[in-house]
Amino acid sequence: MWYLLSRLANHRRFSNVGGFLVVPACYTAFFRLLKPVVILLMLLLPVAATADWYKQEESIMGTRIAVEFWDEDKHHAKQCAEQVFSEMRRIDALMSPYKPDSELSRLNQQAADEAIQISEEMFILLKKSLRMSQISNGAFDITFSSVGHLYDYREGIKPSEQEIQQSLERINFRHVVLDEKNHSVRFARSGVRIDLGGIAKGYAVDNGIAILDKCGIKGGLVSAGGDSRILGDRGNRPWMMGIRHPRKKDAVVVVLPLSNTALSTSGDYERFFIEDGKRYHHIISPKTGKSVATTWSATVIGPDTTTTDALSTSLFVLGPAKGLQLVESLEGIDAVIIDGQGRMHYSSGLMPPKTEAAPAGPEMRQ
Ligand code: ADP
Ligand code: MG
Numbered sequence: 106m107w108y109l110l111s112r113l114a115n116h117r118r119f120s121n122v123g124g125f126l127v128v129p130a131c132y133t134a135f136f137r138l139l140k141p142v143v144i145l146l147m148l149l150l151p152v153a154a155t156a157d158w159y160k161q162e163e164s165i166m167g168t169r170i171a172v173e174f175w176d177e178d179k180h181h182a183k184q185c186a187e188q189v190f191s192e193m194r195r196i197d198a199l200m201s202p203y204k205p206d207s208e209l210s211r212l213n214q215q216a217a218d219e220a221i222q223i224s225e226e227m228f229i230l231l232k233k234s235l236r237m238s239q240i241s242n243g244a245f246d247i248t249f250s251s252v253g254h255l256y257d258y259r260e261g262i263k264p265s266e267q268e269i270q271q272s273l274e275r276i277n278f279r280h281v282v283l284d285e286k287n288h289s290v291r292f293a294r295s296g297v298r299i300d301l302g303g304i305a306k307g308y309a310v311d312n313g314i315a316i317l318d319k320c321g322i323k324g325g326l327v328s329a330g331g332d333s334r335i336l337g338d339r340g341n342r343p344w345m346m347g348i349r350h351p352r353k354k355d356a357v358v359v360v361l362p363l364s365n366t367a368l369s370t371s372g373d374y375e376r377f378f379i380e381d382g383k384r385y386h387h388i389i390s391p392k393t394g395k396s397v398a399t400t401w402s403a404t405v406i407g408p409d410t411t412t413t414d415a416l417s418t419s420l421f422v423l424g425p426a427k428g429l430q431l432v433e434s435l436e437g438i439d440a441v442i443i444d445g446q447g448r449m450h451y452s453s454g455l456m457p458p459k460t461e462a463a464p465a466g467p468e469m470r471q
Contacts (some may be wrong), residue, residue: 110440147231155364160460161186166306166329167194172326174317175340185320189327191312196309199227202250202300209316212290213250213298218223220284220291226418229286233411234304238278241419241431243391250300252394256385261378263385269394269433272296276391302387307332307414331370331417334410351401351443354411358449359441363406369413371421372402388421408437416440427448 107151115328125297126145148242161171162443176182201207208227215221223231252272255264261295280293286326292299301308306329313327314334324337335344343362351372361368373396377386386396416438420428425442432440432452439454 106154116206117374151435158163159183159186161190163190163193165190166309167203168306168330169328170309171328172313172317174324174336176320176322178398181320185317185322188284188316188320193329195306195308196312199224200230200301200305202254202298202302209299209301212292216290217292217295217297220287220289221287221418222287228283230301230304230308231283231290231299234301234415235283237280237304237412237415238375238421240414240426240435242420243278243422244427245280245303245415245419246276246391247301247303248278248280248297249275249389249391249394250298252297253300253389254298254388256387257391258376258378258385258387261380261385263380264266264394273394276394281395289433303371303418304415305391306330307367307410307412310334310367310410310414329371330408331375332367332414333369334367335365347432348404348441352447354426358443361406365415366406367408367410368404368406369406369410369417370402371417372422373397374402375401388418390422397422399445400428401445401447403428403443404441405432406439407435412438 112358115126131357143418147398156385156422156462157174157175157177158172158173159179162169162171166294169192170193170349174182174185176185198204199208202209202213204210210226212221225227226362229248230262234245234247234434238247252269254463255268255272256262262407275294275298276295280297282291283298284290310327310329310332313332314325317325317327317336321387324339326335328334338344343364346363346368347357348359348361349372350358369373371388373384373386373388377384379385384398387396388397390397394436400421403417405415405420408412419431420440420442423431425444428442429450429452439452441455442450
């Protein structure tokens with residue numbers, strides 16, 4: 106069976122990532138047959154290989170952080186994993202909008218009044234966020250929080266139409282003004298708030314992978330909710346990464362065998378509540394200040410999780426047509442978008458190769 110999967114995985118290879126097993130719409134019948142075997146395999150594989158695979162999980166940044174890697178020395182493994190988790194805690198303390206003493210909260214309290222000096226790391230991440238806003242034509246916008254903070258998905262709270270309209274013009278990434286020379290940031294008007302929820306987890310995962318790399322780990326995975334990055338492979342095999350079915354709990358729509366790459370999914374099923382049959386969830390259109398209704402999930406594959414995290418949120422907002430247009434313009438990025446009707450859309454790099462017509466040369470004649 107593994108042979109069959111590997112064959113499929115090698116079906117199409119990419120320079121930036123390992124092999125992919127993609128099961129697009131045209132393969133669904135085949136996948137229906139294959140799915141139980143894949144799931145069985147996913148269940149069996151870790152069992153067969155657990156001996157020296159070190160695994161640890163913790164809840165940080167409001168999400169499940171998992172670290173898994175190959176290390177024959179259990180003591181060393183534990184030390185490295187601890188370093189990864191303390192890095193996650195450090196980033197959470199710096200960037201959480203829920204912690205009143207985080208650097209981010211300080212910005213939200215003061216940056217509309219005066220320019221605020223910020224850490225090198227915050228400066229770089231804000232710069233990257235603004236860059237992502239530019240390339241996504243404003244779909245990714247950390248100032249979404251100017252309206253976004255009025256939602257509380259756990260409590261089922263949403264702003265009124267009037268409250269949205271009052272704050273909507275505060276959403277605009279151009280309100281965030283960075284000063285390279287002084288390493289400071291200022292908000293161009295009052296009421297602007299920022300939130301790094303669409304990029305900080307990806308950044309934390311990248312830092313986690315850098316720690317494992319420094320530890321000398323050759324094969325491992327760090328994930329924070331929907332953001333995962335893979336270092337090397339899983340013992341001469343790719344990691345089998347499933348994309349969740351956005352409407353069926355515990356079901357997987359696609360399995361991607363991946364090595365040495367980053368993968369992020371944004372879904373409308375992560376944080377939401379339903380009122381009068383309408384889903385209110387945590388990915389907000391900067392244009393309307395409301396949850397985006399045209400997408401169920403967006404998955405991005407690329408070189409690092411800071412990029413794939415921000416891009417998955419961007420594609421979610423953009424939807425399949427504009428989203429895939431953006432992906433095609435970027436080097437080394439692929440994507441799977443599930444639209445608001447449950448249809449799957451793949452970037453060209455993930456499409457199965459077209460069957461080539463037999464060349465009409467004389468050597469082909471019978
Ligand atoms: P998660 O992994 O938390 O599900 P996503 O990568 O899907 O995250 O990003 C969702 C988070 O991004 C939201 O919880 C919010 O903090 C932030 N966000 C929501 N809408 C936008 C937007 N238009 N631009 C940037 N960030 C956003
Ligand atoms: Mg994201």
